[in-house]
Amino acid sequence: xxxxxxxxxxxxxxxxxxxxxxxxxxxxxxxxxxxxxxxxxxxxxxxxxxxxxxxxxxxxxxxxxxxxxxxxxxxxxxxxxxxxxxxxxxxxxxxxxxxxxxxxxxxxxxxxxxxxxxxxxxxxxxxxxxxxxxxxxxxxxxxxxxxxxxxxxxxxxxxxxxxxxxxxxxxxxxxxxxxxxxxxxxxxxxxxxxxxxxxxxxxxxxxxxxxxxxxxxxxxxxxxxxxxxxxxxxxxxxxxxxxxxxxxxxxxxxxxxxxxxxxxxxxxxxxxxxxxxxxxxxxxxxxxxxxxxxxxx
Amino acid sequence: xxxxxxxxxxxxxxxxxxxxxxxxxxxxxxxxxxxxxxxxxxxxxxxxxxxxxxxxxxxxxxxxxxxxxxxxxxxxxxxxxxxxxxxxxxxxxxxxxxxxxxxxxxxxxxxxxxxxxxxxxxxxxxxxxxxxxxxxxxxxxxxxxxxxxxxxxxxxxxxxxxxxxxxxxxxxxxxxxxxxxxxxxxxxxxxxxxxxxxxxxxxxxxxxxxxxxxxxxxxxxxxxxxxxxxxxxxxxxxxxxxxxxxxxxxxxxxxxxxxxxxxxxxxxxxxxxxxxxxxxxxxxxxxxxxxxxxxxxxxxxxxxxxxx
Numbered sequence: 284x285x286x287x288x289x290x291x292x293x294x295x296x297x298x299x300x301x302x303x304x305x306x307x308x309x310x311x312x313x314x315x316x317x318x319x320x321x322x323x324x325x326x327x328x329x330x331x332x333x334x335x336x337x338x339x340x341x342x343x344x345x346x347x348x349x350x351x352x353x354x355x356x357x358x359x360x361x362x363x364x365x366x367x368x369x370x371x372x373x374x375x376x377x378x379x380x381x382x383x384x385x386x387x388x389x390x391x392x393x394x395x396x397x398x399x400x401x402x403x404x405x406x407x408x409x410x411x412x413x414x415x416x417x418x419x420x421x422x423x424x425x426x427x428x429x430x431x432x433x434x435x436x437x438x439x440x441x442x443x444x445x446x447x448x449x450x451x452x453x454x455x456x457x458x459x460x461x462x463x464x465x466x467x468x469x470x471x472x473x474x475x476x477x478x479x480x481x482x483x484x485x486x487x488x489x490x491x492x493x494x495x496x497x498x499x500x501x502x503x504x505x506x507x508x509x510x511x512x513x514x515x516x517x518x519x520x521x522x523x524x525x526x527x528x529x530x531x532x533x534x535x536x537x538x539x540x541x542x543x544x545x546x547x548x549x550x551x552x553x554x555x556x557x558x559x560x561x562x563x564x565x566x567x568x569x570x571x572x573x574x575x576x577x578x579x580x
Numbered sequence: 581x582x583x584x585x586x587x588x589x590x591x592x593x594x595x596x597x598x599x600x601x602x603x604x605x606x607x608x609x610x611x612x613x614x615x616x617x618x619x620x621x622x623x624x625x626x627x628x629x630x631x632x633x634x635x636x637x638x639x640x641x642x643x644x645x646x647x648x649x650x651x652x653x654x655x656x657x658x659x660x661x662x663x664x665x666x667x668x669x670x671x672x673x674x675x676x677x678x679x680x681x682x683x684x685x686x687x688x689x690x691x692x693x694x695x696x697x698x699x700x701x702x703x704x705x706x707x708x709x710x711x712x713x714x715x716x717x718x719x720x721x722x723x724x725x726x727x728x729x730x731x732x733x734x735x736x737x738x739x740x741x742x743x744x745x746x747x748x749x750x751x752x753x754x755x756x757x758x759x760x761x762x763x764x765x766x767x768x769x770x771x772x773x774x775x776x777x778x779x780x781x782x783x784x785x786x787x788x789x790x791x792x793x794x795x796x797x798x799x800x801x802x803x804x805x806x807x808x809x810x811x812x813x814x815x816x817x818x819x820x821x822x823x824x825x826x827x828x829x830x831x832x833x834x835x836x837x838x839x840x841x842x843x844x845x846x847x848x849x850x851x852x853x854x855x856x857x858x859x860x861x862x863x864x865x866x867x868x869x870x871x872x873x874x875x876x877x878x879x880x881x882x883x884x885x886x887x888x
Contacts, residue, residue: 339669340669342667342669342671343670344668344671344672345671346671351668352668352671356660359656359659361628362625362629362631362632362656363629363631363660365625365632366628366629366630366631366634366635366636367636368632369629369632369633370636370637371636373588373633373636373638392624392652393624393628396622396624397625397628400620400625403619403620557670558666558668558669558670559665559704560707560728561665561729564757564804564805565757566804566805566807
């Protein structure tokens with residue numbers, strides 16, 4: 284099993300943002316803990332499973348999907364997302380970009396360089412910061428002396444807004460407003476969605492070494508899925524048996540996607556030679572030949 | 581830019597003033613502020629935004645004002661730009677040219693003169709081009725801009741003011757990955773690139789006076805490397821000297837030496853020699869002429885290899 288970064292407890296923050304987009308024109312640029320939002324935007328569940336087992340095809344975002352691949356370098360996707368948004372503006376295209384990162388990402392130079400350029404270019408981008416309380420074991424207080432992460436936008440000359448990241452409606456409303464501004468040529472917005480990482484940093488992590496139990500328990504009560512279920516049931520939109528049916532449907536959807544993922548052929552080892560350049564150099568071609576002749580190692 | 585409306589030029593001071601070396605002079609007046617853009621002073625986002633612009637359908641030609649400062653954006657160049665095609669398994673590509681002046685010998689301040697090419701030749705996916713003549717600079721730059729993959733295009737600082745040459749008019753390209761024989765000879769092959777080619781040519785001239793016939797191979801392209809041309813020349817002469825401006829250890833000359841060893845070992849009549857800067861950081865102005873390899877040092881190596 285490979286190392287995964289679960290997004291448990293943060294589903295509302297990224298799905299709410301994705302719901303505010305028009306997937307036909309707008310781009311979703313992930314870090315690696317926003318699978319829920321990516322699925323909403325159109326990333327196939329089948330590929331999500333393949334990502335989790337380390338199949339390279341998971342990074343080959345389907346051709347009609349406006350999304351960049353997962354990004355391991357913290358905030359490394361932000362300069363690219365700004366370039367993309369700037370490029371859309373130069374083309375006078377309708378599209379906007381939502382770029383997702385975490386609280387730890389705000390310490391990176393790439394975040395500051397990207398925010399600064401986005402402000403100058405009035406790039407149509409929404410910086411969606413998922414403040415989930417932790418960068419592995421580092422708290423937000425250890426990350427920054429700023430009172431909020433949203434206020435960092437002030438220095439770059441565009442609005443920074445905090446919202447309840449565990450409230451789907453709050454995230455949707457906040458991002459939708461930011462999307463409208465971006466589409467109207469009014470430039471970027473930084474949205475700080477306050478949420479909590481209920482899972483592990485990754486499956487290689489052990490939060491019991493640093494996370495106070497009572498803090499975790501407090502946030503379990505604020506789990507966005509539980510909140511949404513309570514809301515829907517109390518409003519009479521759905522009843523408990525309706526929720527159970529929905530869960531069964533989702534489980535079935537997952538089962539089908541898992542089966543499809545299983546059918547994906549294992550990548551040929553020569554796969555990785557094929558995408559380094561548009562056409563391999565003589566030298567790389569020679570390495571491929573040797574590889575095909577001699578096999579792994 | 582006239583031929584392809586997708587080409588955009590941006591970087592620090594490339595607009596109104598035309599670049600600190602005037603390399604983009606006149607473009608702003610001709611193509612306007614939408615296509616020739618002054619950016620904030622930040623190498624990381626210059627390289628990173630180039631990726632996004634390319635994905636949006638533009639063909640970025642971005643300038644890193646000096647290669648010595650490219651490390652501020654190293655992640656975006658080496659870990660990101662170079663891998664766009666690879667990590668997206670071909671869904672995205674980055675037709676990006678990063679121009680960067682580099683190399684010493686013009687009395688520039690600290691870090692403006694470093695020859696850091698080997699830091700970038702080690703990044704699979706990135707092409708690294710280093711012309712030495714004005715004609716090659718034109719032909720290779722146009723070829724780089726049209727290449728579907730990212731290219732780091734290195735322009736020698738010394739070249740801007742000290743090298744003069746004819747430049748073919750009109751649409752002129754030189755294929756990436758082809759070395760050129762800058763001078764034919766039969767006794768020793770001197771392999772160099774960028775500003776060191778002029779040094780090698782001077783040394784070859786001096787060697788001629790001592791009766792040694794020197795062939796000078798101008799690599800022009802470090803990645804992809806013209807292995808055939810290197811092998812052909814060294815097989816002919818049986819002796820090789822590799823010149824680099826960078827510090828000796830782990831420099832690109834080591835790659836060239838290893839390549840000769842693999843491809844032309846049985847033609848060698850003497851050990852291959854390297855002429856490089858010492859393993860110290862690039863010095864400030866008053867010391868730099870003791871640092872950058874000069875014709876005298878190259879000549880010494882040529883003579884020595886004929887006596888081995």
